[in-house]
Amino acid sequence: MAPKRQTMRAVVCRQPGPVSVLELREDMPIPVPGPGQVLVKVLAFGINRAEMYTRQGHSPVSFPRILGIEFVGEVAGYPPGTTERPFPIGTKVATCMGGLGRQIPGSYAEYTCVPPQNLRIVPEIHSISTAEIAALPEMLQTTWGSLTAGLDLQPGESLLVRGATSSIGICALQIAWKLGAGRIAGTTRQTTRIDLLTRYGADEVFIDDGDVADQSGPVFDKVLELGGTTTLRDSVKCARPGGVVCMTGIQGGEWEMENFNPAADLPGRVRLCAYSGQTADFLEMPWEELVRDVDEGRIRMPVTTYALDSIQATHWMMEEGGGGMKMVVDLDM
Amino acid sequence: MAPKRQTMRAVVCRQPGPVSVLELREDMPIPVPGPGQVLVKVLAFGINRAEMYTRQGHSPVSFPRILGIEFVGEVAGYPPGTTERPFPIGTKVATCMGGLGRQIPGSYAEYTCVPPQNLRIVPEIHSISTAEIAALPEMLQTTWGSLTAGLDLQPGESLLVRGATSSIGICALQIAWKLGAGRIAGTTRQTTRIDLLTRYGADEVFIDDGDVADQSGPVFDKVLELGGTTTLRDSVKCARPGGVVCMTGIQGGEWEMENFNPAADLPGRVRLCAYSGQTADFLEMPWEELVRDVDEGRIRMPVTTYALDSIQATHWMMEEGGGGMKMVVDLDM
Numbered sequence: 001m002a003p004k005r006q007t008m009r010a011v012v013c014r015q016p017g018p019v020s021v022l023e024l025r026e027d028m029p030i031p032v033p034g035p036g037q038v039l040v041k042v043l044a045f046g047i048n049r050a051e052m053y054t055r056q057g058h059s060p061v062s063f064p065r066i067l068g069i070e071f072v073g074e075v076a077g078y079p080p081g082t083t084e085r086p087f088p089i090g091t092k093v094a095t096c097m098g099g100l101g102r103q104i105p106g107s108y109a110e111y112t113c114v115p116p117q118n119l120r121i122v123p124e125i126h127s128i129s130t131a132e133i134a135a136l137p138e139m140l141q142t143t144w145g146s147l148t149a150g151l152d153l154q155p156g157e158s159l160l161v162r163g164a165t166s167s168i169g170i171c172a173l174q175i176a177w178k179l180g181a182g183r184i185a186g187t188t189r190q191t192t193r194i195d196l197l198t199r200y201g202a203d204e205v206f207i208d209d210g211d212v213a214d215q216s217g218p219v220f221d222k223v224l225e226l227g228g229t230t231t232l233r234d235s236v237k238c239a240r241p242g243g244v245v246c247m248t249g250i251q252g253g254e255w256e257m258e259n260f261n262p263a264a265d266l267p268g269r270v271r272l273c274a275y276s277g278q279t280a281d282f283l284e285m286p287w288e289e290l291v292r293d294v295d296e297g298r299i300r301m302p303v304t305t306y307a308l309d310s311i312q313a314t315h316w317m318m319e320e321g322g323g324g325m326k327m328v329v330d331l332d333m
Numbered sequence: 334m335a336p337k338r339q340t341m342r343a344v345v346c347r348q349p350g351p352v353s354v355l356e357l358r359e360d361m362p363i364p365v366p367g368p369g370q371v372l373v374k375v376l377a378f379g380i381n382r383a384e385m386y387t388r389q390g391h392s393p394v395s396f397p398r399i400l401g402i403e404f405v406g407e408v409a410g411y412p413p414g415t416t417e418r419p420f421p422i423g424t425k426v427a428t429c430m431g432g433l434g435r436q437i438p439g440s441y442a443e444y445t446c447v448p449p450q451n452l453r454i455v456p457e458i459h460s461i462s463t464a465e466i467a468a469l470p471e472m473l474q475t476t477w478g479s480l481t482a483g484l485d486l487q488p489g490e491s492l493l494v495r496g497a498t499s500s501i502g503i504c505a506l507q508i509a510w511k512l513g514a515g516r517i518a519g520t521t522r523q524t525t526r527i528d529l530l531t532r533y534g535a536d537e538v539f540i541d542d543g544d545v546a547d548q549s550g551p552v553f554d555k556v557l558e559l560g561g562t563t564t565l566r567d568s569v570k571c572a573r574p575g576g577v578v579c580m581t582g583i584q585g586g587e588w589e590m591e592n593f594n595p596a597a598d599l600p601g602r603v604r605l606c607a608y609s610g611q612t613a614d615f616l617e618m619p620w621e622e623l624v625r626d627v628d629e630g631r632i633r634m635p636v637t638t639y640a641l642d643s644i645q646a647t648h649w650m651m652e653e654g655g656g657g658m659k660m661v662v663d664l665d666m
Binding site for chain 1: 562588591598608609
């Protein structure tokens, strides 16, 4: 399992810029795990909006840099002299967050090094591929974290997912169902997507013309805002008094709200929070159970798979919207 | 009890501007209650920051206008032919909000007209004056509403009051104690005010140098932000994960936060809400019980009393800070 060669294929982001700054290299040195790290052979990794923002220069990272904040892989080596080896060589593992692709080299590569305490074991799967598992770490962590840590969604509570056709949105509809939510609603800007949302569990779909609150009224116990600050002023009006709105992700491309006036912008008793992924949530969530849910069809995630040399195309599609399909790169393709 | 004269003394705010726009008139017509209104003889009224903002032109009201959003008074008359009279003539009542001093002429006058359903009966008092009661409607409503509707403060929970030396702050320390809060902390910018806060129930006082979170850490279950948006970014860092921050009032003078970035500005799992007074909260709170608390010394509110011809002085002092003393105008002085 330990690499016999010294070099690997990896995608290097040379500098902030358009998709053309992503360069597929064949001759990158295979990294050597330092103390407290484990070497992992990457099998597949998901493509994330966060990586696009880093590439565009919106994250405080230095360049050149190997991007990629999640992967599924196999444990391939420990530093010489490591006596405590929590995972045998060859164990199939997954991770996300933990500085991957930001503070430490990322997963757009055949090998990478991570702290073993950030890894979770991939249970045996029967119906889905490794690439389909690679779609899950960041998506499940973000969705699970938003609905539990962020919104504290309780059985029977109603939920509105604003921007529900993204992969996180589709995942959220299903995780909400798993958590026992009552009425589950989603929004989309396109009438052609109504069926998609219904298929993934939405009891009700609102066409997002910018004014969803006018259609729904202030009725939802919980609102998951996936559209960023551009729709937030309207989303908080969809929550009932005492309801909670969690802003996660920024499909709208706007991180900031100009001239936020809490007393005017937040309806009485509505509470606003934000969810930014935390490694702790990935480590605490029922990962193996959720993977089995996917393997056995209780949670369905549309995935499209690409080879490593299509990396520029995946980022281009992400810039164009990405809508509804989690993109995964399979290193075996 | 019904007025024998046709004119009354009243303070008219001629136009938006400095304190000199407040004009004491002796010849204003006594208002005539319309359908669904009751005429009240004003005995005393509190001075509020909201009235200063209206005078300064920050509220969407037309001028000239009689300001004043609360009072204690006596029911003085009903429209001719009114058969349903919920309060006998002479009943001592109090009110706040409900459009008083904004949509309808306010309480800076000897008489005013309000909807009877917004009135609450003033219970018999033994130790305090009518003027001291006049300090309470808006203050108790704002404090009670912020701590219950806004923060949902539960017995045993810890509370930080940011900007605790204002009259609302001092009231909040005591209402929090009444509600069974655990550790109660307050902030002040001046070391000379530490004793004041301790006297009114603060278990702990932080000197506000703009960076209270550095001193406290993210530990409070609930945070009441009375400083407005100028201190809000720091106050949310004083709340524990899962804690709630309620912004009420704007001592800092800033209503808006430029470039609010929920994902960066709100720590994980911290929830933000805003409390703007609602008449419903005044009508639902245990008003008579709270008045008895004040009458029997369980809640102590420092009040300074002025005559109607000192109205400009009260607004001037409010502009200068007002600190810690609720100002009341007594029509009998």
